[in-house]
Amino acid sequence: MFQKNLKLFLLVGGAITMFAVIYAINPGLALEKINRLPYDTSYVFLIRHWGIMVGLMGFFMCYSAYKESWREPIILFSIIEKLFMVYLYITNVFDVETSYLNERFQAFGITDLLIVAYTIGYWFEKYKSNEMNKNLI
Incomplete structure (x- = not known):
């Protein structure tokens, strides 16, 4: 299932991930409208860098x-990048000072968690099919 739908997964997951480019183009709009966070121009370079990197x-x-x-x-780099976002999201759930950010970044956390889960499923399925092919030889 995972290998069969890999192309669709890459297109849909990639398109959703590519949406982050809005943070590079207009970080103020992105933070205020998408994340409901105040825009601080002191962080414009960091926000734009993140936006272009993830985009x-x-x-x-x-x-x-x-x-x-x-x-x-690409899949290897993607899972590393997305695992770190999932890690940040999960580790801040119980932190009183930053837990409010989880609500603001919930869509990112869930999207990245789904992409990580699919990637693990893809690798597991690929490993299993390679093992079966070895046994047939």
């Missing part, structure tokens, strides 16, 4: 749907 990650996910030789390195 490009989404672009490369979409591109790897069509360029098979790119899939493994």
Whole structure:
């Protein structure tokens, strides 16, 4: 199932991830409208850097749907990047000082958790099919 739908997964997950480019283009609008957080111009470089980095990650996910030789390195980088977002989200759930941010970044946390889960399922299924093929030889 995971291998069969990998192209669709990369396109949908990549398109959603690519949406972060709005933080590079207009960080004030993104923070205020999407996350309901005040925009502090002191952090414009960091916010824009994050937006372009994650936006490009989404672009490369979409591109790897069509360029098979790119899939493994892009999927590996994607799961590392997204696991860290999931880690940040989960570790802040119980922190009184930052727990309000979880509400503001809930969509990111859930999206990245789903992408991580699918990626693990893909790798597990791929490993199982490789093991079965080895046993047939």
